[in-house]
Amino acid sequence: EVQLLESGGGLVQPGGSLRLSCVASGFTFSSYALSWVRQSPGKGLEWVSAIGASTTRTNYADSVKGRFTISRDNSMNTLHLQMNSLRGEDTAVYYCAKHPTHVPSAYFDFWGQGTLVTVSS
Amino acid sequence: EIVLTQSPGTLSLSPGESATLSCRASQSVSSSYLAWYQHKPGQAPRLLISGTSSRATGIPDRFSGSGSGTDFTLTISRLEPEDFAVYYCQQYSALTWTFGQGTKVEIK
Secondary structure, X not given: OOEEEEEOOEEEOOOOOEEEEEEXXXXXXXXXXXXXXXXXXXXXXXXXXXXXXXOOOEEEOOOOOOOEEEEEEOXXXXXXXXXXXXXXXXXXXXXXEXXXXXXXXXXXXXXXXXXXXXXXX | OOOEEEEOOEEEEOOOOOEEEEEEEOOOOOHXXXXXXXXOOOOOOEEEEEOOOXXXXXXXXXXXXXXXXXXXXXXXXXXXXXXXXXXXXXXXXXXXXXXXXXXXEEEO
């Protein structure tokens, strides 16, 4: 059974940093691309960043480019999102999502339950 | 960026009825790149449909997807109690993924 378990969320002040993690199980982690998707309170889903299976290929939404960094440790089956210079509009539940291929592809076949990030003073 | 607009915002129906959810794109979307998800509060979103009309593994056949170009539809026939949730369409283009704002299917 595919499982994605996010952690690392919490309350942080504007301008601060936070590192999210997503531990995966139930599939060959190193063979699949992954993404982070977020949902702000009362709003819809927004794709944040993607990374290929081999880690060399990364993509970011314009809203986070230059502030967030996606990475993965295939030896630990873990995906990370380093978030710097956080803003109020980054407040959201952050989901880890798996692609069905080794490169980021059209859709997400499995998701985690999310971790809440609150940016507030 | 391709914007997806879902309608209606909320659908109030009774178990056993059918639901028709619409997703309209601001420009043409490849049929291969349109997906639908179900999301319940506190749970992980679940893939229902990929490639406009292909049901994901384990998804019952009361869920069906159709459409092309800029207009796509998710149909849920014979609503079951567990089907009441928020549904999102999603498209992929040029290494960018965007979602509609969601349609809530609630119990009438």
